[in-house]
Amino acid sequence: xxxxxxxxxxxxxxxxxxxxxxxxxxxxxxxxxxxxxxxxxxxxxxxxxxxxxxxxxxxxxxxxxxxxxxxxxxxxxxxxxxxxxxxxxxxxxxxxxxxxxxxxxxxxxxxxxxxxxxxxxxxxxxxxxxxxxxxxxxxxxxxxxx
Numbered sequence: 121x122x123x124x125x126x127x128x129x130x131x132x133x134x135x136x137x138x139x140x141x142x143x144x145x146x147x148x149x150x151x152x153x154x155x156x157x158x159x160x161x162x163x164x165x166x167x168x169x170x171x172x173x174x175x176x177x178x179x180x181x182x183x184x185x186x187x188x189x190x191x192x193x194x195x196x197x198x199x200x201x202x203x204x205x206x207x208x209x210x211x212x213x214x215x216x217x218x219x220x221x222x223x224x225x226x227x228x229x230x231x232x233x234x235x236x237x238x239x240x241x242x243x244x245x246x247x248x249x250x251x252x253x254x255x256x257x258x259x260x261x262x263x264x265x266x
Contacts, residue, residue, distance in 0.1 A: 157205075158201075158205070161201050161204050161205055161208075162197075162201050164201075164204065165197050165201040165204065166197050166201075169200055170182045170193070170196070170197050170200070173196070182194075182196070182197060
């Protein structure tokens, strides 16, 4: 009994670690929103877009629309729903990538600005060279004064 309890505790601890690490809550929310969005798009395709198409095809119900012996009404409805979902996903991805590109560009500008502001400190050799140049100038001035 104690062994089973320890196994259960270990399994629940491992499961909780996976939930924390892989952000399962956000995944669940995304899944639920996706299902709700799918229903909205189906309703848009079936209840808003397909009735005018059915009137043009002179069919009472889209599901009864046939071409020869093939039912094309359901397929056309599913195709329209797919196109709507694909277009919305494309637009959302474009917005995400544009925002990401803008953020990256601003970071790049900030880095360039910081690089310009930072003046590199002279090396030891450069400092020695500057001191020697100053000494040469003072020697020249002393010779000119004599």
